Amino acid sequence: MNIRNIKTTPFTDQKPGTSGLRKPVTVFQKPHYLENFVQSIFDSLEGYQGETFVVGGDGRYYNRQAIQIILKMAAANGVGKILVGSEGILSTPAASCIIRKEGAFGGIILSASHNPGGPEGDFGIKYNIGNGGPAPEKVTSAIFEQTKVIDTYKILEAADINIDRPGSFKLGDMSVEVIDSVESYLELMDSLFDFDRIKEFIASGSFEMCIDSLHAVTGPYARAIFEKRLGAKEGTVKNGTPLEDFGGGHPDPNLVYAKDLVEIMFSENAPNFGAASDGDGDRNMILGNNFFVTPSDSLAVITANAKLVPGYKDGLAGVARSMPTSAAVDKVAAKLGIDCYETPTGWKFFGNLLDANKATLCGEESFGTGSNHIREKDGLWAVLFWLNILAVRQESVEDIVKQHWQTYGRNFYSRHDYEEVDKDPANELMDRLRSMVGEMKGKEYGNYTVEYADDFSYTDPVDGSVSSKQGIRIGFTDGSRIVFRLSGTGTKGATLRLYLESYEPDASKHDRDTQEALSDLIALAEEIAQIKKFTDRDAPTVIT
Ligand code: G16
Secondary structure (H helix, E strand, O other), X not given: OOEEEEEOOOOOOOOOEOOEEEEEHHHHOOOOHHHHHHHHHHHHOOOXXXXXXXXXXXXXXXXXXXXXXXXXXXXXXXXXEEEXXXXXXOOHHHHHHHHHHOOOOEEEEEOOOOOOOOOOOEEEEEXXXXXXXEOOHHHHHHHHHHHHHOOEEEEEOOOOOOOOOOEEEEEOOEEEEEEOOOHXXXXXXXXXXXXXXXXXXXXXXXXXXXXXXXXOOHHHHHHHHHHHHOOOOOOOEEOOOOOOOHHHOOOOOOOOOOHHHHHHHOOOOOOOEEEEEOOOOOEEEEEEOOEEEOHHHHHHHHHHOHHHOHHHOOOOOEEEEEOOOOOHHHHHHHHHOOEEXXXXXXXXXXXXXXXXXXXXEEEEOOOEEEEOOOOOOOHHHHHHHHHHHHHHHOOOHHHHHHHHHHHHOEEEEEXXXXXXEOHHHHHHHHHXXXXXXXXXXXXXXXXXXXXXXXXXXXXXXXXXXXXXXXXXXXXXXXXXXXXXXXXXXXXXXXXEEEEEEEEEOOHHHOOOOHHHHOHHHHHHHHHHHOHHHHHOOOOOOEEO
């Protein structure tokens, strides 16, 4: 076995963000860049020698090359066994599922999620721990510390392995098992949902659906589950072949980037149900016939209807949502008499709550929903949850959501993104708000009175760790709220996110247009934060 010790010097920009290290492909292709980060992962871990790891990615450009490098470095660093998704494909939820099922030590997932791919696009790498979830901050910080002092990495000199189909190999002393990418995940879904009932519902002929995989990782999963297992007609899954550049698209399931699906679902003869998922399969967007379900509402509806789904029929331990996510689910939790946790943005913050059985369902406004079945958000799981609800209730998506609002009131909600703005003025905007919030309580802005204003800080109820500076919240006495954050996943400049929410208990006002219902708050956000001045933009890039 020929292990080479390669001399290297640190890169100063390898701090993991909201979800791992994301950079343009060209950065990852710099000599030693990927290798430094991978070695830093191993150097920050203890007791992994001889253990099993899972590796796979969303199929984007550089996925295959990166996997070969990681395999050889893992072998050189003493890993016992690696499970790799066939063709290098593993959706993020499938990777989480396999780490848990196989009792692996951890996993390395290659994805920049919803960011565009291709030679000029983005690439990413993140480390997941043995519970199947994203490494918590103490682990990502330890990795970052290693990246600052690294001087050598280890790699096995060996030929590439054929990862195109399942099979077993040896790389030095390490075993490599190329596994079917879909099988374990499909089995898990089958154990949670009433597949027979959904199949019957689809076969009834009165129900049509359209699933858009946006040329990203969920294609093979969606075809196997919806078309083969649940009997939806061929062609139900659109853009189902993963492409290295996602067909030139932006694999982000929202109203702007999933525009083909949106056109179909908002046409005259729209199907009853539509859904899309993102680059690595952990996000989802749910649509009805001419109807959009906000991710925050989706979490609330799923929570309220959980007892209809076999895997959740015995009740929920609690729910959790990220701070900027609307409080729609809080109302459901209150009615069910269960706890509702508010965490910072980032799925990693749900891990402890799920492990400690404090929460069963979790969700984020950024099109992420999931449960304790794995430790990642899960796009197709959310789609199946909705299908299960629809199969039982036999009502339209719109009717289900509107009835929900009647019961709980409606949380009008929207996110305005200012993408790729200059970093310095974006930081100035946030610093300015930070300096203002201490004085804001009780202040009046037109009809609004500030009830609280702060820079969100979270103390994990399980391990007591504190995460501060997680976003500026300004809450008003009428229950409405404005939140400002800088994204932790962008790779160019800064992305300012403005989250707006107002609560409307009166059902006669639920049909208002969202942007119109929030127009006073939008104007107020501009007045308080001077967004136009600091971003030099007249309007947001994306409104969801
Ligand atoms: C990641 C995280 C999510 C987070 C989202 C947006 O999602 O896993 O928890 O909500 O980023 O983060 P930000 O607002 O910082 O850009 P994904 O799907 O990109 O892995």
